[in-house]
Amino acid sequence: MVSQKEIRASNALINDATAPRVAVFVGGTSGIGQLTIKALVATGASARIYLVGRKSPEERTLAFIQELQSINPKAEIIWTEGEVALLAETRRVCGIIKSKESRVDLLFLTTGYAPFGERRETAEGVEIAQSLEYYTRILFILHLLPLLNQAEAPRIVSVLGGGLERATIKLDDLDLKKPGNFSGMNAQVQYLTMTTPTLEKLANDNPHVTFVHSWPGWVSTGNVRRGIDTNSLWGWFVWLILDPLIQLVAISDEDSGQRHLFQCTSAAFGGRGVPWQGKPGINSLEKQANGLFLVNYKCDCTPNTKAMPLLREKALAKIWDHTQEILRPYL
């Protein structure tokens, strides 16, 4: 475990030279994304931050931007509105960023929720949580990789469930459309498991970029309540028992923001970034090299040797082919 003391000491070294100069936060309007932007801005370093999210009450967005700018006037916040559950909108938002920037140093992805209710699809026919947690995130990555490859020490952090992959996902029904295949737990495991082989392939194809698939542990953001039907038995269980339980055991907001800032900046992952004297993280291929890092809420890395060899052998090609089929019209 990397202690909070070590995390804070590392984050205290973030300055104009080591901070991501151009950062894109998709999902920074609440939860872990918002906590991480605040931690980044509080370092006092210069950064241009694209805050990407769906339309929300104007006062809410304005208040957040004003708060960030009062903490650090050197931070430039660019609010970029887009319906990020949709692939066409994701392509449009990426087009805006590509038209303004020649490089991106950090892409931080947190959209989504625990899909504990009925299966619901976007207008594009994709289950909403799967679109937010997997397809649109991969589309952001594919569109922005050319800009990330132009940065000195580029990094992509996707916050979902790195290290929790299972080899038992439904390969014959990746989108869980067949009757009986969709349930909250199945879906969450399916989406996080699809993420890792895809990120590992992209990391292999882009050796200059550091990839992190982060599992945040419990953070009391209200995330488990987002997908529930309030009138169902499960909805009541989440409302009355699970969410209060999470509030009791959760990592504090402040600590979570600092831990994710560390994951965005420390040389512990891949050797570039804020210098790190501790034990270097091992990547998903069990090497002390750049690549994909599966990082948990203690900032420990795991190669998940129980599931990953099987997923590489039996799942990667199917997941990649299917992902390309879904994303091709939006590339």
Ligand SMILES: NC(=O)c1ccc[n+]([C@@H]2O[C@H](COP(=O)([O-])OP(=O)(O)OC[C@H]3O[C@@H](n4cnc5c(N)ncnc54)[C@H](OP(=O)(O)O)[C@@H]3O)[C@@H](O)[C@H]2O)c1
């Ligand atoms: N919190 C935890 O304990 C925990 C644990 C394990 C995994 N995770 C996963 O980690 C990721 C980040 O978690 P979090 O707690 O930071 O999440 P969060 O605060 O609940 O939500 C993150 C973002 O998702 C966006 N979002 C949610 N539903 C949307 C929709 N239908 N259309 C467009 N945007 C939508 C939110 O936008 P708005 O601000 O506009 O609502 C927000 O920016 C999530 O995928 C979550 O499932 C969280």
